[in-house]
Amino acid sequence: xxxxxxxxxxxxxxxxxxxxxxxxxxxxxxxxxxxxxxxxxxxxxxxxxxxxxxxxxxxxxxxxxxxxxxxxxxxxxxxxxxxxxxxxxxxxxxxxxxxxxxxxxxxxxxxxxxxxxxxxxxxxxxxxxxxxxxxxxxxxxxxxxxxxxxxxxxxxxxxxxxxxxxxxxxxxxxxxxxxxxxxxxxxxxxxxxxxxxxxxxxxxxxxxxxxxxxxxxxxxxxxxxxxxxxxxxxxxxxxxxxxxxxxxxxxxxxxxxxxxxxx
Amino acid sequence: xxxxxxxxxxxxxxxxxxxxxxxxxxxxxxxxxxxxxxxxxxxxxxxxxxxxxxxxxxxxxxxxxxxxxxxxxxxxxxxxxxxxxxxxxxxxxxxxxxxxxxxxxxxxxxxxxxxxxxxxxxxxxxxxxxxxxxxxxxxxxxxxxxxxxxxxxxxxxxxxxxxxxxxxxxxxxxxxxxxxxxxxxxxxxxxxxxxxxxxxxxxxxxxxxxxxxxxxxxxxxxxxxxxxxx
Numbered sequence: 001x002x003x004x005x006x007x008x009x010x011x012x013x014x015x016x017x018x019x020x021x022x023x024x025x026x027x028x029x030x031x032x033x034x035x036x037x038x039x040x041x042x043x044x045x046x047x048x049x050x051x052x053x054x055x056x057x058x059x060x061x062x063x064x065x066x067x068x069x070x071x072x073x074x075x076x077x078x079x080x081x082x083x084x085x086x087x088x089x090x091x092x093x094x095x096x097x098x099x100x101x102x103x104x105x106x107x108x109x110x111x112x113x114x115x116x117x118x119x120x121x122x123x124x125x126x127x128x129x130x131x132x133x134x135x136x137x138x139x140x141x142x143x144x145x146x147x148x149x150x151x152x153x154x155x156x157x158x159x160x161x162x163x164x165x166x167x168x169x170x171x172x173x174x175x176x177x178x179x180x181x182x183x184x185x186x187x188x189x190x191x192x193x194x195x196x197x198x199x200x201x202x203x204x205x206x207x208x209x210x211x212x213x214x215x216x217x218x219x220x221x222x223x224x225x226x227x228x229x230x231x232x233x234x235x236x237x238x239x240x241x242x243x244x245x246x247x248x249x250x251x252x253x254x255x256x257x258x259x260x261x262x263x
Numbered sequence: 264x265x266x267x268x269x270x271x272x273x274x275x276x277x278x279x280x281x282x283x284x285x286x287x288x289x290x291x292x293x294x295x296x297x298x299x300x301x302x303x304x305x306x307x308x309x310x311x312x313x314x315x316x317x318x319x320x321x322x323x324x325x326x327x328x329x330x331x332x333x334x335x336x337x338x339x340x341x342x343x344x345x346x347x348x349x350x351x352x353x354x355x356x357x358x359x360x361x362x363x364x365x366x367x368x369x370x371x372x373x374x375x376x377x378x379x380x381x382x383x384x385x386x387x388x389x390x391x392x393x394x395x396x397x398x399x400x401x402x403x404x405x406x407x408x409x410x411x412x413x414x415x416x417x418x419x420x421x422x423x424x425x426x427x428x429x430x431x432x433x434x435x436x437x438x439x440x441x442x443x444x445x446x447x448x449x450x451x452x453x454x455x456x457x458x459x460x461x462x463x464x465x466x467x468x469x470x471x472x473x474x475x476x477x478x479x480x481x482x483x484x485x486x487x488x489x490x491x492x493x
Contacts (some may be wrong), residue, residue, distance in 0.1 A: 073394055100400035110395035114413040123409060124399040169395075176399060 021049040024180060024211055025070065030079035032065055032235075039065045041235035043079070047180070052212045054222035054243065057232035058258060063215040066232060067184050070213070071102045084179075100128060103173030107185040109165040111157040111172070117144070118153045121172045129176070136175070143171040147201050163194030167201050180211040187218055199225075219262055223247050231255045269461045276452045283448030284469060290365055290444060291431045297370035298430070299423065302377025309382050320378070327375035332436055335372055340364040340440045358442065365437035373430055380426060384419035385411060420488065424481030428474045435470070445469060 025047040032040040039062045047053060055063050068074040070081060072088060072095050080087050088098050112120050121143070122136040131139075144150040147167040157165055166186055173181060183202070187195045199218065203225050206212060216222060222229050222243055229246045231239040231254075238252045250256045273280070308320035327335065340361070343349070350363040388411050396406035438447035449466040453459050 071398055073398065096397075096400050096402055099398055102398070104395075104398035106391060106395060106398075108389075108391050110389075110391040112392060112395070112410050114410065124401065127405065127409070128400050173399070 021051070023047070024049045024084065026080075026082040027070075028080040028082070030066075030069060030081065031077050032062075032069060032074060033077045039235050040069065040076075043235070043237055045230065045237055045240060047211065047213060049179075049211055050209045051228055052206045052210075052226045053214065054226035054229045055213065055215045055232055056217070056219070056222055056229060056258075057238075061233045062235045063232050064184050067182050067213060067215050070182060071099050071104055073104075096128075100124075100176050101179045103170075103176060103178035103181040105166070105169050105173055105181065105183045105186050107188050109157075109162070109169045109189070111160075111165050111169055113157055116154050116156050117149070117160075117168055120157070120168065121175050124172075125175050140171075140175060143174055144168075146204075147171055161194060162190045163197045166190065166194075166198045170198075170201055170205070174205075180213065181205065183212065183214040183216070185215050185217065187216070217262070219247075219259075231258070233258070265461065268458055269464060272452065272456060272458055272461050273465060276456075279448045279452055280445065280465060280469065282443060283445035284473070286442060287431065287434055287444040287446075287473070290362070290369065290434045290437060290442070291427070293366045294369040294373055294430050294434065295427050297366065298373030298377050298426070301370060301374035302381060305374055305378035306381035306385070309378055310385065324375045324378050327372050328379070332368070332372050332433060333439070336365065336368040336436060336440060339368045339371075361437075361440055361442045365434075365440060365442050369430065369434060369437070372433075373426065376426055376429075377423065380422040381415075381419055384422065385415040387418050388414045417489070420485055421481075424478070424485070427481065428478055431473050431477065432470060 023046050027043055027045050030040055030043040031038065041062075043066065055066065057063050065074055069076050076089055079089070081089055083098060083101070086098075087093065088095065111117075112123070115123060118137060118140055121140040122131075122133065125131040125136045125139075126133055141150060141153065144153060147170070149164060149167060152160060152164060152168070157168075160168070170181075170186075186202070187198050190198060195218070199221055202212070202214070202221070206225050212226075214221070214226065226243050229239075229241065229243040230237055231246065231250075231252070233254050239246060239250065239255050246255075247259070250259055305320050305324065308316045309324065311317050311320075350360045350367075353359040356362070392410050392414065393406055396410045397403070401409065434444060435446040438444055438450065441447070445466060449462050453462040456462075
Protein backbone atom coordinates (compact mmCIF):
# COMPACT_ATOMS: atom_id res chain seq x y z
CA UNK A 1 0.00 0.00 0.00
CA UNK A 2 2.76 2.41 0.85
CA UNK A 3 5.63 0.52 -0.71
CA UNK A 4 7.55 0.27 2.54
CA UNK A 5 10.06 -2.51 2.54
CA UNK A 6 12.03 -2.28 5.79
CA UNK A 7 12.46 -5.68 7.39
CA UNK A 8 11.32 -4.47 10.80
CA UNK A 9 8.09 -3.14 9.43
CA UNK A 10 6.39 -6.47 9.07
CA UNK A 11 4.73 -7.02 12.41
CA UNK A 12 2.52 -9.96 12.95
CA UNK A 13 -1.04 -8.81 12.84
CA UNK A 14 -3.50 -10.69 15.00
CA UNK A 15 -5.62 -13.11 13.03
CA UNK A 16 -4.22 -11.70 9.82
CA UNK A 17 -7.04 -9.20 9.65
CA UNK A 18 -4.86 -6.36 8.43
CA UNK A 19 -2.29 -7.85 6.13
CA UNK A 20 -1.42 -4.50 4.58
CA UNK A 21 -1.65 -1.40 6.73
CA UNK A 22 -0.22 2.04 6.28
CA UNK A 23 2.48 3.53 8.42
CA UNK A 24 0.93 5.97 10.86
CA UNK A 25 3.87 7.22 12.90
CA UNK A 26 7.48 7.32 11.90
CA UNK A 27 10.04 8.29 14.50
CA UNK A 28 13.41 9.22 13.02
CA UNK A 29 16.56 9.66 15.08
CA UNK A 30 14.64 10.93 18.11
CA UNK A 31 16.89 12.21 20.89
CA UNK A 32 15.78 13.76 24.16
CA UNK A 33 18.13 15.27 26.69
CA UNK A 34 17.32 16.75 30.08
CA UNK A 35 20.27 19.08 30.62
CA UNK A 36 23.21 16.73 30.17
CA UNK A 37 21.27 13.51 30.77
CA UNK A 38 20.41 11.68 27.56
CA UNK A 39 17.06 9.96 28.10
CA UNK A 40 16.35 8.97 24.52
CA UNK A 41 19.31 8.22 22.35
CA UNK A 42 18.78 8.29 18.61
CA UNK A 43 15.60 6.23 18.40
CA UNK A 44 14.16 5.30 15.03
CA UNK A 45 11.01 3.23 14.92
CA UNK A 46 7.68 3.25 13.15
CA UNK A 47 4.13 2.26 13.96
CA UNK A 48 1.51 1.01 11.53
CA UNK A 49 -2.21 1.39 11.63
CA UNK A 50 -4.05 -1.21 13.78
CA UNK A 51 -0.88 -2.27 15.56
CA UNK A 52 -0.93 -2.77 19.30
CA UNK A 53 2.59 -2.14 20.49
CA UNK A 54 3.81 -2.65 24.04
CA UNK A 55 6.82 -0.71 25.24
CA UNK A 56 8.59 -2.50 28.07
CA UNK A 57 11.86 -2.00 29.89
CA UNK A 58 13.41 -1.10 33.22
CA UNK A 59 12.48 2.10 35.06
CA UNK A 60 14.45 5.08 33.83
CA UNK A 61 14.90 3.44 30.45
CA UNK A 62 13.01 6.25 28.72
CA UNK A 63 9.68 4.51 28.06
CA UNK A 64 7.42 7.28 29.34
CA UNK A 65 9.56 10.02 27.85
CA UNK A 66 9.36 8.28 24.50
CA UNK A 67 5.58 8.12 24.67
CA UNK A 68 5.29 11.73 25.83
CA UNK A 69 7.44 12.86 22.91
CA UNK A 70 4.91 11.34 20.50
CA UNK A 71 2.33 13.95 21.41
CA UNK A 72 4.86 16.58 22.35
CA UNK A 73 4.23 16.71 26.07
CA UNK A 74 8.01 16.51 25.96
CA UNK A 75 9.81 18.44 23.29
CA UNK A 76 12.35 16.29 21.46
CA UNK A 77 15.90 17.66 21.53
CA UNK A 78 16.46 16.48 17.98
CA UNK A 79 15.00 14.13 15.42
CA UNK A 80 11.72 13.98 13.54
CA UNK A 81 8.34 12.51 14.29
CA UNK A 82 6.14 12.05 11.24
CA UNK A 83 2.44 11.48 11.75
CA UNK A 84 0.55 10.82 8.53
CA UNK A 85 3.70 12.05 6.84
CA UNK A 86 3.68 15.44 8.61
CA UNK A 87 6.60 16.32 10.84
CA UNK A 88 5.06 17.44 14.12
CA UNK A 89 8.37 18.75 15.44
CA UNK A 90 8.36 21.62 12.92
CA UNK A 91 7.91 25.03 14.50
CA UNK A 92 4.76 25.79 12.52
CA UNK A 93 3.14 22.38 13.06
CA UNK A 94 -0.34 22.60 14.56
CA UNK A 95 0.29 20.76 17.82
CA UNK A 96 -3.27 21.09 19.11
CA UNK A 97 -4.67 19.59 15.94
CA UNK A 98 -2.16 16.79 16.10
CA UNK A 99 -3.01 16.02 19.72
CA UNK A 100 -6.70 15.69 18.87
CA UNK A 101 -5.78 12.67 16.78
CA UNK A 102 -3.77 11.10 19.58
CA UNK A 103 -5.60 10.01 22.69
CA UNK A 104 -3.50 9.75 25.80
CA UNK A 105 -4.12 7.83 29.00
CA UNK A 106 -2.00 8.65 32.03
CA UNK A 107 -0.77 6.64 34.97
CA UNK A 108 -2.48 9.10 37.34
CA UNK A 109 -5.77 9.15 35.32
CA UNK A 110 -5.92 12.96 35.33
CA UNK A 111 -9.67 13.28 35.08
CA UNK A 112 -10.62 16.94 35.47
CA UNK A 113 -11.47 17.30 39.14
CA UNK A 114 -13.76 20.28 38.58
CA UNK A 115 -16.07 18.44 36.17
CA UNK A 116 -18.32 15.43 36.55
CA UNK A 117 -17.80 12.38 34.38
CA UNK A 118 -20.16 13.56 31.63
CA UNK A 119 -18.49 16.97 31.40
CA UNK A 120 -15.06 15.35 31.47
CA UNK A 121 -16.04 13.43 28.39
CA UNK A 122 -17.95 16.07 26.45
CA UNK A 123 -15.78 19.14 27.15
CA UNK A 124 -13.25 18.47 24.41
CA UNK A 125 -15.55 17.39 21.56
CA UNK A 126 -17.99 20.22 22.28
CA UNK A 127 -15.38 22.92 22.71
CA UNK A 128 -12.83 21.84 20.14
CA UNK A 129 -14.77 19.90 17.54
CA UNK A 130 -17.92 22.00 17.94
CA UNK A 131 -19.96 18.84 18.30
CA UNK A 132 -23.55 19.60 19.42
CA UNK A 133 -23.86 18.91 23.14
CA UNK A 134 -26.73 16.40 22.73
CA UNK A 135 -24.72 14.43 20.22
CA UNK A 136 -21.65 14.43 22.48
CA UNK A 137 -23.71 13.30 25.45
CA UNK A 138 -25.33 10.50 23.48
CA UNK A 139 -21.93 9.32 22.37
CA UNK A 140 -20.56 9.58 25.92
CA UNK A 141 -23.45 7.50 27.24
CA UNK A 142 -22.79 4.88 24.63
CA UNK A 143 -19.10 4.68 25.61
CA UNK A 144 -19.89 4.69 29.33
CA UNK A 145 -22.27 1.81 28.81
CA UNK A 146 -19.53 -0.06 27.01
CA UNK A 147 -17.25 0.18 30.04
CA UNK A 148 -20.10 -0.44 32.47
CA UNK A 149 -20.05 2.98 34.10
CA UNK A 150 -23.18 4.65 32.76
CA UNK A 151 -24.54 5.17 36.28
CA UNK A 152 -21.46 7.28 37.12
CA UNK A 153 -22.20 9.92 34.47
CA UNK A 154 -22.97 12.64 36.97
CA UNK A 155 -20.36 11.63 39.59
CA UNK A 156 -17.27 13.68 40.30
CA UNK A 157 -13.85 12.01 39.96
CA UNK A 158 -13.21 12.20 43.71
CA UNK A 159 -15.98 9.67 44.33
CA UNK A 160 -14.62 7.07 41.89
CA UNK A 161 -12.18 4.23 42.42
CA UNK A 162 -8.89 4.15 40.54
CA UNK A 163 -10.12 1.50 38.15
CA UNK A 164 -13.26 3.48 37.40
CA UNK A 165 -11.26 6.66 36.84
CA UNK A 166 -8.94 4.94 34.41
CA UNK A 167 -11.77 3.37 32.43
CA UNK A 168 -13.34 6.80 32.14
CA UNK A 169 -10.01 8.36 31.18
CA UNK A 170 -9.85 5.85 28.32
CA UNK A 171 -13.32 6.59 26.98
CA UNK A 172 -12.74 10.33 27.46
CA UNK A 173 -9.83 10.05 25.06
CA UNK A 174 -11.99 8.00 22.67
CA UNK A 175 -14.54 10.83 22.50
CA UNK A 176 -12.16 12.69 20.18
CA UNK A 177 -12.06 9.76 17.72
CA UNK A 178 -8.28 9.48 17.82
CA UNK A 179 -6.30 7.61 15.21
CA UNK A 180 -3.99 6.24 17.86
CA UNK A 181 -4.14 5.77 21.62
CA UNK A 182 -1.11 6.24 23.85
CA UNK A 183 -1.10 4.58 27.26
CA UNK A 184 1.45 5.65 29.84
CA UNK A 185 1.60 2.86 32.43
CA UNK A 186 -2.20 2.80 32.69
CA UNK A 187 -2.33 0.20 35.46
CA UNK A 188 0.70 1.16 37.56
CA UNK A 189 -1.21 3.36 40.00
CA UNK A 190 -4.01 0.85 40.51
CA UNK A 191 -4.72 -1.52 43.34
CA UNK A 192 -4.14 -5.09 42.13
CA UNK A 193 -7.82 -6.02 42.12
CA UNK A 194 -8.60 -3.15 39.72
CA UNK A 195 -5.97 -3.90 37.12
CA UNK A 196 -8.11 -6.53 35.45
CA UNK A 197 -11.05 -4.24 34.71
CA UNK A 198 -8.78 -1.70 32.98
CA UNK A 199 -6.90 -4.32 30.99
CA UNK A 200 -10.24 -5.74 29.84
CA UNK A 201 -11.22 -2.36 28.41
CA UNK A 202 -7.87 -2.11 26.66
CA UNK A 203 -8.21 -5.61 25.25
CA UNK A 204 -11.66 -4.80 23.93
CA UNK A 205 -10.27 -1.61 22.39
CA UNK A 206 -7.48 -3.58 20.72
CA UNK A 207 -10.16 -5.87 19.33
CA UNK A 208 -11.79 -2.94 17.50
CA UNK A 209 -8.62 -2.38 15.52
CA UNK A 210 -7.49 0.76 17.36
CA UNK A 211 -3.83 1.57 16.97
CA UNK A 212 -2.32 1.47 20.45
CA UNK A 213 1.07 2.18 21.95
CA UNK A 214 1.24 1.00 25.53
CA UNK A 215 4.01 1.63 28.02
CA UNK A 216 3.44 -1.11 30.54
CA UNK A 217 4.76 -3.33 33.29
CA UNK A 218 2.02 -5.87 32.61
CA UNK A 219 3.98 -8.55 30.82
CA UNK A 220 0.89 -10.64 30.25
CA UNK A 221 -0.76 -7.80 28.39
CA UNK A 222 2.36 -7.36 26.27
CA UNK A 223 2.52 -11.07 25.60
CA UNK A 224 -1.13 -11.80 24.96
CA UNK A 225 -2.66 -8.64 23.55
CA UNK A 226 0.01 -6.63 21.81
CA UNK A 227 1.08 -7.59 18.33
CA UNK A 228 4.55 -6.22 18.79
CA UNK A 229 6.80 -5.32 21.70
CA UNK A 230 9.62 -2.82 22.00
CA UNK A 231 12.23 -3.27 24.70
CA UNK A 232 13.62 0.12 25.68
CA UNK A 233 16.71 0.34 27.82
CA UNK A 234 19.27 3.10 28.30
CA UNK A 235 17.34 5.33 25.91
CA UNK A 236 17.65 2.91 23.01
CA UNK A 237 15.38 0.36 21.39
CA UNK A 238 17.23 -2.79 22.33
CA UNK A 239 14.77 -5.16 20.74
CA UNK A 240 11.73 -4.72 18.52
CA UNK A 241 9.80 -7.82 17.47
CA UNK A 242 6.41 -9.45 17.28
CA UNK A 243 5.47 -10.05 20.91
CA UNK A 244 5.35 -13.80 20.76
CA UNK A 245 8.83 -13.95 19.32
CA UNK A 246 10.27 -11.40 21.72
CA UNK A 247 9.07 -13.28 24.76
CA UNK A 248 9.79 -16.79 23.54
CA UNK A 249 13.10 -15.99 21.95
CA UNK A 250 14.75 -12.90 23.48
CA UNK A 251 18.14 -12.10 22.02
CA UNK A 252 19.86 -9.21 23.76
CA UNK A 253 21.42 -10.09 27.13
CA UNK A 254 19.73 -7.09 28.73
CA UNK A 255 16.30 -8.22 27.63
CA UNK A 256 17.02 -11.73 28.88
CA UNK A 257 18.05 -10.47 32.29
CA UNK A 258 15.05 -8.07 32.38
CA UNK A 259 12.61 -10.84 31.56
CA UNK A 260 14.19 -13.09 34.16
CA UNK A 261 13.50 -10.45 36.76
CA UNK A 262 9.91 -9.66 35.85
CA UNK A 263 8.50 -12.97 34.69
CA UNK B 264 -12.62 53.75 86.15
CA UNK B 265 -10.92 52.70 82.89
CA UNK B 266 -14.12 51.55 81.24
CA UNK B 267 -16.07 54.61 82.34
CA UNK B 268 -13.34 56.71 80.74
CA UNK B 269 -13.61 54.63 77.58
CA UNK B 270 -17.33 55.17 77.63
CA UNK B 271 -17.15 58.92 78.13
CA UNK B 272 -14.53 59.20 75.39
CA UNK B 273 -16.77 57.30 73.01
CA UNK B 274 -19.80 59.33 74.02
CA UNK B 275 -18.09 62.60 73.29
CA UNK B 276 -15.96 61.70 70.26
CA UNK B 277 -17.78 58.86 68.49
CA UNK B 278 -18.33 60.87 65.29
CA UNK B 279 -14.54 61.12 64.92
CA UNK B 280 -14.09 57.38 65.32
CA UNK B 281 -16.95 56.70 62.92
CA UNK B 282 -15.48 58.96 60.29
CA UNK B 283 -12.18 57.18 60.79
CA UNK B 284 -13.82 53.79 60.28
CA UNK B 285 -15.51 55.05 57.14
CA UNK B 286 -12.24 56.26 55.63
CA UNK B 287 -10.40 53.12 56.65
CA UNK B 288 -13.04 51.03 54.89
CA UNK B 289 -13.00 53.23 51.79
CA UNK B 290 -9.25 52.82 51.54
CA UNK B 291 -9.33 49.08 52.23
CA UNK B 292 -12.06 48.41 49.66
CA UNK B 293 -10.35 50.38 46.90
CA UNK B 294 -7.00 48.83 47.76
CA UNK B 295 -8.35 45.31 47.55
CA UNK B 296 -10.20 46.14 44.33
CA UNK B 297 -7.19 47.63 42.54
CA UNK B 298 -4.78 45.25 44.26
CA UNK B 299 -6.70 42.25 42.98
CA UNK B 300 -7.07 43.55 39.43
CA UNK B 301 -3.39 44.46 39.25
CA UNK B 302 -2.47 41.26 41.06
CA UNK B 303 -4.23 39.11 38.44
CA UNK B 304 -2.34 40.93 35.68
CA UNK B 305 0.91 40.66 37.60
CA UNK B 306 0.41 36.92 38.21
CA UNK B 307 -0.34 36.43 34.51
CA UNK B 308 2.90 38.22 33.66
CA UNK B 309 4.76 36.22 36.29
CA UNK B 310 3.55 32.93 34.77
CA UNK B 311 4.05 34.07 31.20
CA UNK B 312 6.46 32.15 29.03
CA UNK B 313 7.66 35.44 27.53
CA UNK B 314 10.88 35.84 29.50
CA UNK B 315 11.28 39.64 29.76
CA UNK B 316 7.70 39.98 31.03
CA UNK B 317 8.18 37.17 33.52
CA UNK B 318 11.43 38.72 34.70
CA UNK B 319 9.90 42.17 35.13
CA UNK B 320 6.96 40.82 37.10
CA UNK B 321 9.24 38.77 39.34
CA UNK B 322 11.42 41.82 40.01
CA UNK B 323 8.36 43.92 40.83
CA UNK B 324 6.95 41.33 43.23
CA UNK B 325 10.27 40.77 44.98
CA UNK B 326 10.87 44.49 45.32
CA UNK B 327 7.46 45.40 46.73
CA UNK B 328 7.47 42.47 49.12
CA UNK B 329 11.01 43.20 50.17
CA UNK B 330 10.68 46.88 51.11
CA UNK B 331 8.61 48.46 53.90
CA UNK B 332 5.16 49.75 53.04
CA UNK B 333 6.04 52.91 54.96
CA UNK B 334 8.90 53.64 52.57
CA UNK B 335 6.70 52.95 49.54
CA UNK B 336 4.02 55.29 50.84
CA UNK B 337 6.46 58.09 51.62
CA UNK B 338 8.13 57.58 48.27
CA UNK B 339 4.86 58.09 46.44
CA UNK B 340 3.44 60.92 48.54
CA UNK B 341 6.58 62.95 49.32
CA UNK B 342 9.14 61.60 46.86
CA UNK B 343 7.40 61.61 43.51
CA UNK B 344 6.25 65.27 43.67
CA UNK B 345 9.97 66.19 43.81
CA UNK B 346 10.27 65.07 40.20
CA UNK B 347 6.95 66.62 39.27
CA UNK B 348 4.71 63.56 39.62
CA UNK B 349 1.65 64.59 41.60
CA UNK B 350 -1.91 63.43 41.91
CA UNK B 351 -4.46 66.02 40.77
CA UNK B 352 -6.72 67.76 43.22
CA UNK B 353 -10.38 67.10 42.66
CA UNK B 354 -12.47 70.00 43.99
CA UNK B 355 -15.54 68.04 45.15
CA UNK B 356 -13.65 65.31 46.99
CA UNK B 357 -11.86 66.50 50.07
CA UNK B 358 -8.24 65.48 50.37
CA UNK B 359 -8.34 63.57 47.09
CA UNK B 360 -4.60 63.97 46.63
CA UNK B 361 -3.80 62.23 49.88
CA UNK B 362 -6.38 59.51 49.39
CA UNK B 363 -5.11 58.83 45.89
CA UNK B 364 -1.51 58.56 47.08
CA UNK B 365 -2.53 56.26 49.94
CA UNK B 366 -4.67 53.99 47.78
CA UNK B 367 -2.05 53.84 45.03
CA UNK B 368 0.73 52.93 47.47
CA UNK B 369 -1.36 50.29 49.24
CA UNK B 370 -2.62 48.86 45.93
CA UNK B 371 0.84 48.61 44.42
CA UNK B 372 1.96 46.84 47.58
CA UNK B 373 -1.05 44.56 47.86
CA UNK B 374 -0.81 43.67 44.17
CA UNK B 375 2.57 42.01 44.80
CA UNK B 376 1.13 39.81 47.54
CA UNK B 377 -2.02 39.00 45.58
CA UNK B 378 0.10 38.02 42.57
CA UNK B 379 1.98 35.53 44.72
CA UNK B 380 -1.26 34.15 46.15
CA UNK B 381 -2.62 33.60 42.64
CA UNK B 382 0.61 32.13 41.31
CA UNK B 383 0.92 29.62 44.11
CA UNK B 384 -2.79 28.78 43.84
CA UNK B 385 -2.39 27.99 40.16
CA UNK B 386 0.82 26.07 40.59
CA UNK B 387 -0.74 23.99 43.37
CA UNK B 388 -3.05 22.41 40.78
CA UNK B 389 -1.59 19.07 39.71
CA UNK B 390 0.45 19.38 36.51
CA UNK B 391 -1.34 16.27 35.20
CA UNK B 392 -4.55 18.30 34.84
CA UNK B 393 -2.85 20.60 32.34
CA UNK B 394 -1.23 17.70 30.50
CA UNK B 395 -4.53 15.85 30.20
CA UNK B 396 -6.22 18.96 28.82
CA UNK B 397 -3.43 19.60 26.32
CA UNK B 398 -3.42 15.94 25.27
CA UNK B 399 -7.08 16.25 24.29
CA UNK B 400 -6.21 19.17 22.04
CA UNK B 401 -7.14 22.15 24.20
CA UNK B 402 -4.95 25.21 23.77
CA UNK B 403 -3.00 26.48 26.76
CA UNK B 404 -5.55 29.26 27.25
CA UNK B 405 -8.56 26.91 27.06
CA UNK B 406 -6.90 24.51 29.51
CA UNK B 407 -6.36 27.41 31.89
CA UNK B 408 -9.92 28.72 31.82
CA UNK B 409 -11.73 25.37 31.72
CA UNK B 410 -9.60 23.18 33.95
CA UNK B 411 -6.88 24.94 35.91
CA UNK B 412 -8.48 28.20 37.08
CA UNK B 413 -11.72 26.66 38.39
CA UNK B 414 -9.56 24.43 40.60
CA UNK B 415 -7.06 27.14 41.48
CA UNK B 416 -9.77 29.55 42.58
CA UNK B 417 -10.50 27.34 45.55
CA UNK B 418 -6.90 27.63 46.68
CA UNK B 419 -6.85 31.34 45.95
CA UNK B 420 -10.03 32.64 47.59
CA UNK B 421 -9.19 31.88 51.23
CA UNK B 422 -5.76 33.47 50.88
CA UNK B 423 -7.32 36.45 49.11
CA UNK B 424 -9.69 36.85 52.05
CA UNK B 425 -6.71 36.96 54.39
CA UNK B 426 -5.21 39.63 52.20
CA UNK B 427 -8.33 41.78 52.66
CA UNK B 428 -8.05 41.44 56.43
CA UNK B 429 -4.36 42.32 56.25
CA UNK B 430 -5.12 45.42 54.19
CA UNK B 431 -7.59 46.69 56.80
CA UNK B 432 -4.84 46.54 59.40
CA UNK B 433 -1.98 47.76 57.21
CA UNK B 434 -4.02 50.69 55.98
CA UNK B 435 -3.52 52.32 59.37
CA UNK B 436 -0.18 53.43 58.00
CA UNK B 437 -1.79 56.06 55.76
CA UNK B 438 -2.41 58.17 58.85
CA UNK B 439 1.19 59.35 58.49
CA UNK B 440 0.36 61.22 55.30
CA UNK B 441 -2.63 62.85 56.90
CA UNK B 442 -5.53 60.74 55.71
CA UNK B 443 -8.27 60.86 58.33
CA UNK B 444 -8.55 57.10 58.79
CA UNK B 445 -9.29 55.40 62.09
CA UNK B 446 -5.72 55.66 63.35
CA UNK B 447 -5.48 59.32 62.42
CA UNK B 448 -8.73 60.14 64.17
CA UNK B 449 -7.64 58.15 67.22
CA UNK B 450 -4.51 60.26 67.46
CA UNK B 451 -6.64 63.37 67.12
CA UNK B 452 -8.93 62.44 70.00
CA UNK B 453 -5.90 61.44 72.09
CA UNK B 454 -4.43 64.89 71.59
CA UNK B 455 -7.63 66.49 72.79
CA UNK B 456 -8.46 64.54 75.96
CA UNK B 457 -5.04 63.06 76.84
CA UNK B 458 -6.57 59.65 77.46
CA UNK B 459 -3.96 57.73 75.48
CA UNK B 460 -4.70 54.25 76.79
CA UNK B 461 -8.45 54.55 76.40
CA UNK B 462 -8.21 55.92 72.86
CA UNK B 463 -5.81 53.20 71.72
CA UNK B 464 -8.03 50.61 73.37
CA UNK B 465 -11.02 51.87 71.40
CA UNK B 466 -9.02 51.84 68.17
CA UNK B 467 -7.82 48.30 68.79
CA UNK B 468 -11.33 47.05 69.51
CA UNK B 469 -12.73 48.72 66.39
CA UNK B 470 -9.95 47.29 64.18
CA UNK B 471 -10.61 43.88 65.69
CA UNK B 472 -14.32 44.11 64.99
CA UNK B 473 -13.60 45.11 61.39
CA UNK B 474 -11.19 42.24 60.77
CA UNK B 475 -13.25 39.70 62.69
CA UNK B 476 -16.48 40.52 60.88
CA UNK B 477 -14.87 40.56 57.45
CA UNK B 478 -13.08 37.30 58.27
CA UNK B 479 -16.42 35.68 59.12
CA UNK B 480 -18.04 37.10 55.99
CA UNK B 481 -15.27 35.67 53.86
CA UNK B 482 -15.45 32.17 55.30
CA UNK B 483 -19.23 32.27 55.00
CA UNK B 484 -18.99 33.09 51.29
CA UNK B 485 -16.39 30.36 50.84
CA UNK B 486 -18.74 27.83 52.32
CA UNK B 487 -21.49 28.99 50.01
CA UNK B 488 -19.15 28.71 47.05
CA UNK B 489 -18.19 25.17 47.95
CA UNK B 490 -21.72 24.07 48.57
CA UNK B 491 -22.95 21.45 46.13
CA UNK B 492 -19.40 20.43 45.31
CA UNK B 493 -18.37 17.09 46.66
